[in-house]
Amino acid sequence: MKEYAPHEIRNFAVVGHVGAGKTMLCEAMLACSGAIPKIGSITQGTTVSDYHASEREHQMSMHVTCMHTEWLGKKLNLLDCPGYADFAGDGLSALRVGDFALLAVHGAHGIQVGTDQAWDFATKYGLPKMIVVNALDRENTRFDTILEEARAHFGPKVFPLSLPLNAGPGFNRLLDVMRSEVVTYATDGSGKFTEEAASGPLAERVRALHKQLIELIAESDDTLMTKFFDEGGTLTEEELRAGVHGAIQSGTLVPVFAVSAQTDIGIARLLDIIAKYGSSPVDRARVPAQTASGAETEVRLDRPEPVVHIFKTLAEPHVGELSFFRVYSGGVTSNMELYNASRKVTEKLGQLLVANGKTRTQVTRLGPGDIGCVLKLKDTHTGNTLCAPGLALELAKVAYPKPKVHAAILLRTRGEEDKLAVGLNTLREEDPTFAHRYDGEIKQHILSGQGDMHLQVIAERLKRRFNVLVDLVEPRIPYRETIRGRAEAKYRHKKQTGGSGQFAEVWMRIEPLPRDTGVEFTECLVGQNVDRVFVPSVEKGVKTACNEGILAHFHVTDVKIEFFDGKMHPVDSNDVAFQVAGYWAFKEAFGAARPCLIEPICTVEVQVPEEYIGAVMGDISARRGKISGVDGDGAFQIVKAVIPQKELAKYSAVLRALTGGRANHTEAFAYYQELPAEFEKPVIEERKKQHAAEHNGH
Numbered sequence: 001m002k003e004y005a006p007h008e009i010r011n012f013a014v015v016g017h018v019g020a021g022k023t024m025l026c027e028a029m030l031a032c033s034g035a036i037p038k039i040g041s042i043t044q045g046t047t048v049s050d051y052h053a054s055e056r057e058h059q060m061s062m063h064v065t066c067m068h069t070e071w072l073g074k075k076l077n078l079l080d081c082p083g084y085a086d087f088a089g090d091g092l093s094a095l096r097v098g099d100f101a102l103l104a105v106h107g108a109h110g111i112q113v114g115t116d117q118a119w120d121f122a123t124k125y126g127l128p129k130m131i132v133v134n135a136l137d138r139e140n141t142r143f144d145t146i147l148e149e150a151r152a153h154f155g156p157k158v159f160p161l162s163l164p165l166n167a168g169p170g171f172n173r174l175l176d177v178m179r180s181e182v183v184t185y186a187t188d189g190s191g192k193f194t195e196e197a198a199s200g201p202l203a204e205r206v207r208a209l210h211k212q213l214i215e216l217i218a219e220s221d222d223t224l225m226t227k228f229f230d231e232g233g234t235l236t237e238e239e240l241r242a243g244v245h246g247a248i249q250s251g252t253l254v255p256v257f258a259v260s261a262q263t264d265i266g267i268a269r270l271l272d273i274i275a276k277y278g279s280s281p282v283d284r285a286r287v288p289a290q291t292a293s294g295a296e297t298e299v300r301l302d303r304p305e306p307v308v309h310i311f312k313t314l315a316e317p318h319v320g321e322l323s324f325f326r327v328y329s330g331g332v333t334s335n336m337e338l339y340n341a342s343r344k345v346t347e348k349l350g351q352l353l354v355a356n357g358k359t360r361t362q363v364t365r366l367g368p369g370d371i372g373c374v375l376k377l378k379d380t381h382t383g384n385t386l387c388a389p390g391l392a393l394e395l396a397k398v399a400y401p402k403p404k405v406h407a408a409i410l411l412r413t414r415g416e417e418d419k420l421a422v423g424l425n426t427l428r429e430e431d432p433t434f435a436h437r438y439d440g441e442i443k444q445h446i447l448s449g450q451g452d453m454h455l456q457v458i459a460e461r462l463k464r465r466f467n468v469l470v471d472l473v474e475p476r477i478p479y480r481e482t483i484r485g486r487a488e489a490k491y492r493h494k495k496q497t498g499g500s501g502q503f504a505e506v507w508m509r510i511e512p513l514p515r516d517t518g519v520e521f522t523e524c525l526v527g528q529n530v531d532r533v534f535v536p537s538v539e540k541g542v543k544t545a546c547n548e549g550i551l552a553h554f555h556v557t558d559v560k561i562e563f564f565d566g567k568m569h570p571v572d573s574n575d576v577a578f579q580v581a582g583y584w585a586f587k588e589a590f591g592a593a594r595p596c597l598i599e600p601i602c603t604v605e606v607q608v609p610e611e612y613i614g615a616v617m618g619d620i621s622a623r624r625g626k627i628s629g630v631d632g633d634g635a636f637q638i639v640k641a642v643i644p645q646k647e648l649a650k651y652s653a654v655l656r657a658l659t660g661g662r663a664n665h666t667e668a669f670a671y672y673q674e675l676p677a678e679f680e681k682p683v684i685e686e687r688k689k690q691h692a693a694e695h696n697g698h
């Protein structure tokens with residue numbers, strides 16, 4: 001394969017809501033351009049993208065898939081992204097290395113949450129966008145209202161470059177606005193088409209559209225604008241064409257295309273526009289970077305030394321770990337040595353490859369702006385930068401969304417903790433959008449990710465790749481124990497066994513502290529009843545009791561303890577005796593100080609379309625939640641509330657059911673609050689049962 005110059009490359013991320021037909025659209029572009037002989041099928045699992053076992057199993061994209069083809073002498077690097085919010089991290093990685101976003105919208109479903117989210121992500125990266133309205137061969141499509149919706153969401157710059165003339169089953173005719181032509185596709189699936197000048201009412205329509213398009217384009221360019229007015233409100237075809245690229249770049253034009261991926265209608269024209277007017281690496285010739293000392297700098301496309309960004313790593317059975325990268329400057333060749341500034345290691349590249357899903361072709365060199373992959377790097381992971389030895393640059397990192405759902409991991413086989421840790425750490429290097437940690441308070445290993453499906457897929461990977469079988473369950477709630485009143489205890493520990501005995505007496509007072517202050521131990525001993533060397537012993541006993549819990553094995557918190565007097569014996573008193581006395585004195589005092597449980601409360605923000613606000617707020621109240629405000633945010637509202645953690649079990653699934661998948665939410669721990677009395681008894685009983693089961697099992 002030849003090496004492509006930067007202006008001959010089109011890197012783009014295909015993004016949008018799940019089910020819009022992104023994977024199919026990529027398939028259609030590959031087939032139309034001859035990279036594959038025919039279109040595969042999602043249901044039969046024969047598409048180029050979505051080739052992973054889990055993707056075929058769930059029939060949805062979970063990884064970004066790299067594909068490439070050639071059209072009009074340009075190399076198109078397609079990055080098919082998952083639409084499901086659980087896998088949004090890969091979409092972000094792809095947009096990071098794309099030069100524009102191709103936003104797929106389903107011709108019947110229109111603008112959905114995933115569409116808005118993809119738009120926002122692309123905007124965050126300053127990427128130009130093109131919109132494809134797909135599946136226009138389906139029943140009940142509504143191109144015109146989708147166009148209106150898109151303008152309502154994204155602004156008046158959204159403009160159709162093609163319109164369907166006979167949407168619905170049998171769809172094969174388009175009005176091409178740039179060319180003022182009617183394009184008719186053959187119905188034999190050959191992708192062949194004929195073009196004729198629009199006539200009659202269609203000619204009128206296209207003339208009106210043409211005029212609007214010229215105005216849009218002229219707006220983005222002062223000289224064009226002047227010309228436009230000088231020449232009485234028109235531009236030549238030539239000037240128009242010259243302006244389209246610039247207008248797409250600056251975002252004053254967001255072209256919309258009417259297609260059916262499945263039946264290959266409109267795909268060739270889409271490829272034409274991408275090849276002729278789509279952004280290339282030249283349009284993004286400088287990207288921000290940091291030097292080893294943290295100073296801001298930039299990487300320029302024309303710089304001779306290689307700088308590449310790894311945007312995806314993933315392991316495949318029988319292949320090993322693959323690292324996908326984009327070259328930002330200099331070009332790379334097989335067997336080149338590069339420095340990983342993030343991990344501080346030197347890597348040898350090995351054989352360079354370009355991918356079409358699981359089919360990979362060897363290449364000897366990839367020039368600046370191009371995308372490829374290599375196998376088996378030593379210690380280089382998603383998000384790392386590799387560069388010429390001596391450069392030590394790091395490209396700006398992708399800000400991945402924080403994990404928002406949590407599950408406790410239960411090992412099916414005891415003693416596999418180490419295997420689990422190795423598996424999770426390896427997966428985490430590939431996918432930075434999840435996290436895991438051992439929580440000592442609830443004594444569970446917690447897995448956190450973007451959604452329930454994300455967690456489930458991680459569990460499946462642990463099984464497939466590391467042979468670790470786990471169950472994911474709702475994490476325990478870290479209830480805590482505290483007191484509401486003051487109390488005093490005088491506890492004597494005395495034991496006379498054979499030879500030396502044990503003796504200690506501890507007098508203590510306890511009182512409540514404000515929330516989230518923890519346990520405070522002080523002494524105010526006067527006189528010589530107790531030797532001060534035993535103060536740490538008493539403290540240790542108290543801390544042991546606090547960790548074990550007194551009501552139901554939860555941590556004790558927000559208590560002040562004052563060790564104010566006691567008694568000792570010249571021979572039988574020792575460290576252990578005072579620990580024991582401190583332990584029991586505290587337990588006695590605690591029991592007398594009106595103990596209670598407190599529960600964690602979370603702040604929750606729900607992003608939801610206006611029409612579901614009532615349902616979401618009603619549900620929050622039913623969950624003992626308190627709403628603190630509702631803010632407008634474009635087409636969505638943000639409901640802010642505090643809700644007990646106990647009531648947030650499976651909340652993302654609840655929201656999905658409540659709003660037809662149109663809401664997103666975040667939750668974060670806020671503070672502790674007394675658990676209502678009616679819940680206390682069942683919680684204590686449940687915890688005691690759990691504890692007994694755990695301690696019998698060992």
Ligand SMILES: Nc1nc2c(ncn2[C@@H]2O[C@H](COP(=O)(O)OP(=O)(O)O)[C@@H](O)[C@H]2O)c(=O)[nH]1
Nearest residue numbers: 018019020021022023024042135138260261262
């Ligand atoms: N009729 C029709 N169905 C389509 C078209 N594009 C995709 N589909 C179907 O819509 C479903 C979702 O497509 P897919 O490409 O997986 O969507 P993605 O989630 O956006 O990648 C699949 O069953 C496809 O076969 C199209 O142009 N016409």
Ligand SMILES: [Mg+2]
Nearest residue numbers: 022023060061
């Ligand atoms: Mg897909």
